[in-house]
Amino acid sequence: MGVTFTLHKGGETGPRAGRLATPHGCVETPTFMPVGTQASVKACSSEDLLEHKVTMVLANTYHLYLRPGHRRIERLGGLHRFMNWPKPVLTDSGGYQVYSLGELRKISEEGVLFQSHLDGSEHLFTPEKVVEVQQAFGSDIAMVLDECTPYPATYEEAREGMERTLRWAKRSRDACGEDGELALFGIVQGGVYPDLRKACAEGLMEIGFPGFAVGGLGVGEEKNECLSVLEWMAERLPAASPRYLMGMGTPEDLVAAVARGMDMFDCVLPTRNGRNGTLFTHSGRLRIKNSRYADDLRPIDPDCDCYTCRNYTRAYLRHLFLAKELLVYRLTSIHNLYFYQVLMERIREAIETDTFPEFSRAFLRRFNASGEEGLGREMAQEDRGFSNQSEKSSKKIQV
């Protein structure tokens, strides 16, 4: 396998700290991966990411397969060289994007037949094809093609989707062949049904994967349903393998999921919120367009030392945002991404020093206080709408 995982704190359940070694370097876990849908974390250069503690990014197989194409990326030296990113890259399987296509896709045992959101052309993603595409990218971690269970789904629907996900996982694993570099992760489906989730986890362990993802969450289920799934997973998945919660990630989500034994995260939230002018500070969310910041000479977060906070005031950022100046999207994205990386760093420190519960309580108290920014609870609701989506690249559909 192309990756090795060493857990140095924690076990099956509860918060864990570890290290994931990949062909492009090591990543300390728990870790958050910014989303570079089209081989670009929106508005940020690779230097911006490196300077703001990002150690691994996610890219979308669906988008890059359609444009510029996996064979082109391969010819150009692989995804890392293409996007000038020297550190690890995880690519998803395209399963979630294809699932989001709705009417534009048709699922069969063979795979998923779908129409490109760019030009309507028809394509078939099979488990084997999706492995081949990710091999061409040169991804450090690849994901199996899965069938994302919608919410709500009956037990029968969830069972069928989960069983197909397992059959596809087996085919994906077989398709890897002799490729020793590609680390392929399995994905647990099964909706909100405990026995289906557990059966899926066990099926995947039997096939054998170097890591396991939890999919099909953040699609509309209740918070407590979501957390229950994570708890069942912690009990079933092997302690020694990395666990990746796909596509979810408000700061509150991250803290809750780390508490339940998750190691890896990705979400469009920090960058998308940045572009929408919702900024994260340690004392809560801040809407930069609010008139209260018009004459505010402070940085976004006085406790932050990101490029934006070292150089620009709230007053100026607000002006840029109202004037729709391109610079603001970079500055706010950098800030939000750094907030996430610093949060993960503090989470790791707390786990190492056996103070995670205290850290978690203190962080959430300050972050959700209706204090200075006073947007804690209100905005957390809004964020729900953003979870588990890849960055939008078309107005036609949400992919």
Added chain:
Amino acid sequence: MGVTFTLHKGGETGPRAGRLATPHGCVETPTFMPVGTQASVKACSSEDLLEHKVTMVLANTYHLYLRPGHRRIERLGGLHRFMNWPKPVLTDSGGYQVYSLGELRKISEEGVLFQSHLDGSEHLFTPEKVVEVQQAFGSDIAMVLDECTPYPATYEEAREGMERTLRWAKRSRDACGEDGELALFGIVQGGVYPDLRKACAEGLMEIGFPGFAVGGLGVGEEKNECLSVLEWMAERLPAASPRYLMGMGTPEDLVAAVARGMDMFDCVLPTRNGRNGTLFTHSGRLRIKNSRYADDLRPIDPDCDCYTCRNYTRAYLRHLFLAKELLVYRLTSIHNLYFYQVLMERIREAIETDTFPEFSRAFLRRFNASGEEGLGREMAQEDRGFSNQSEKSSKKIQV
């Protein structure tokens, strides 16, 4: 006066090299100022500008007066602090933007009554008001309110506009009062009529300004008409004062205007072209969306050492451009701005070493050759449409 100009090569006519000292540092001339319409050179941070040899920027009085307002900028510590730009800033008078408003403005002897393109609110720019606004900004160089002569214009129309420009220039000069920091430049109008241009220059010299701008060019006149105006100006304007050609600037324009004794330039062309995917290289213009670059691993210009060329390939930039990824607008803008700054640096070196004619011929030969990129002549035509406009901030009007 807030600025001093030292000419150390050349005189009345022909290319000149000098140094402009301002309250925010020195600028070597001939110099090119990127346009920061709304207190932001589109898509670039101040660090990007500093790292790419930019020494002075232009900001637009019209836009900043409307949003965020000159009193707000003053409260926030002035324009330099507001936009985190430590080097000199020149602000225009808003005259050209108001002129572009067409139906939305009414000119009287008092000043220009206009409607905001943002919200339709009514405002009056008088010569005195425009000085006051620029004083509030803390501009290193301010421009007088002028009446831009349209093209074509009859002799009578051009004469009336020129005479009003002179009367307004006197009022502007008087309005400066005791402000020793504000260097106010006069603007020569008079259309394409030699005696009007000369009379305007002489009238401005009589009032007394530390620098002179040539306005009303790049508005539709023929190339040879434009160059004739510059030649008349070189003969009339005092050798010891800086001369600023407003709003024009293809690379060919810059070389031609330097040859005719101009010292300062601004234009939206490098940044706007960057955002449109037209990139400058020393061997000509390059349209990054062209399919020929799809597999091209070279930087935009192998002779360039800007951030973009040091880190990204044509193939990747093309992908970002087609995918409308925000990152590309920064990367292409940085490249084009640096191309301009390097061009000005080479122009200055050539003047210092008495080799400007040879440099100019060699530069134009290579730049306009229908060589590798083969877009020289064709694109130069397209550029004409871009000259002399401030960066568009609204679809409603071109301001």
